[in-house]
Amino acid sequence: MDYNFTATDLDNFTATGSINGPVLAAVFALEAVVGFIANIIVLSITLYQRKPFKQPSTIFFTSLILSNLLDALVYLPMTTVATGAEEWIFGSTFEQRKATCLFSGVIFWFILYVTVAVLAAISFDRCLFIVKPYFYKRFMKPWVALIIAVIPWMIIALIMMLPFVGFGEYGYQFDYGPCYITFENNMGFVIFRFATLFTFIIVIIVTSIWTFCFTRRFIRDQSAIAGESVYHVKKMKLFGIFGSMLLAYVICYGVSITIGIISAAVTFPHEVYATGMFVFQFSIIATPLIQSYFRPDIVDSLKSFKNFVYTQIKRQRYSPPSPIRLQTQHKF
Template sequence: MSFEHNFTTTGNVNGPALSAVLALETVTAFIANTVVLSITLYQRKSWKQSSTIFFTSLILSHLVMVFLYLPLCVIAVAAEEWIFGSTFEQQIATCSFAAYVIWYCVLVIQMTLAIISFDRFLFIVKPRIHKRLMRPWTALAFTIGIWILAAILNSGPFVGLGEYEYDDTYGSCVPLWQGNNGYVLYMLIISMISITIILITSIWTFCFTRRFINDQSQVSGDSVYVSRKKRLFGIFGSMLLVYGICFLPSIISGGITTVVILPDPVYAVNMVTFQFITVASPLVQSYFRPDIKAAIISFFALFAPALKKWQGLTSRSHETSTSLPA
């Protein structure tokens, strides 16, 4: 482990302000992910689909960050020092735990996105194979395997491959990239395997679907196929977009940091954008997944009559008050 600092920040970042933003993200992420998870657990029919299990895996990885990493991060950033542990050894242990959790969730997310892309490819391009292979119990086995494999692959710093550090630029614990070229290469290989699977299966699926829609629209002349072209991007494309937007600043900064040191506020902004994925991902699922969307609409529909009645009473009360003589 690399803990060259005394677990206090440099003071170049406004800790309380950054902590407030991260706290807001934490609360919002908790609500959004809990709602999606609750609806998914309630909608038992949706569990027959392998995609439901994989999307739930993403939700669980977000909740792990929300419960095990972000509270520590929020408190430490606000205090502008790592306060978890009465001794230096205890601080090292808790900091290592926090750093392990954040990168463990990242690996789970990467691998889960890869299996979702593969599942989508089979469902569209090879439906017969998908029906035989991607049964609910098989999807669950894949998911459990991903979580176990991510835990093993992420244990490098505990066996001498890579290090964790207290990032004194803004006050949290993360893997140490600078000066750890072997560890960077190791993680890059793992990431590239997931990215390669996503690229190959996504491009293949997109080309196959687009060709099918073009063929059907030319044969039938039905405009419905034209509208379907706009939905090719769909939930998976939207999720890849938001994950890419949220992760890209940290990836770019991580690559640059192996050569030069960036200003402290850059790392603070990276943390905010990185953690925003815990909010954006469940929102994307809520919009695109029919079971989630229908449940949310039904929930608000229950309160619509009461809201209209309350608005009517408020309106009449206002009219009565304005009509009274002064």
């Protein structure tokens, strides 16, 4: 595949602008480390208990955790090193740098698409659970949820590989640290990609509105029968884990996407793009924290661990002295 680049384009892999590379790299590294620790804790608890995997929702939430780990272990480390070095250093020749740069850019888009696709699956799962509970119990088995969770990863991987087999074409852009891919010479591929992304977003919007309207009506009808009650606070739980995660992703992704859209008409300084990337990557920290707050299996495990640590500390602090220690003190 001909990218129409020459050896003189090696200069394009050197950072431009006034951004302090080492400082920004430290910020990205902090996000990667904290995100990795938070996600690996949630994943470890889930794998250790095993029982939560009998719930389809756990499979979808775990798929999000795996997407976050891919970001923390592959994309962010490459971006952090390049930002700190103020140069794309992965590769000794132009062809090698071009290949690793494109790989990094494809991973970025892959993570974005997988995340949105899994959110769409969670939204559909929640909608079916609330609107059609009997059908949900009969249809949504763990193996069905696993298939639904795996399919987006496979489809999106195939979509991302299309330019490498002749459908569409990738270019690259490197300014201050992250490598971005650009789309060239095939508008059909661009339209297909974004149509796929918008389809996932439409599924989220439609199923979320349907779920909210149905649940709101159900609570209203029950309230009319039961009268005023303290149980009205349950309305607050309509937002729940999915609403919290969706809000987190809208904020984290929305800032970066808004900057990208506006930049088509307005040229921003690199500091603005760097801020957008920082907010974008914060999602890998927000997601496991939200799951730790809402998922009963994670909450119970964390509470048990907290109580265990507290008990051990208390035991060490207030334990009576041993006979050997008493004899030693008596001699003195």
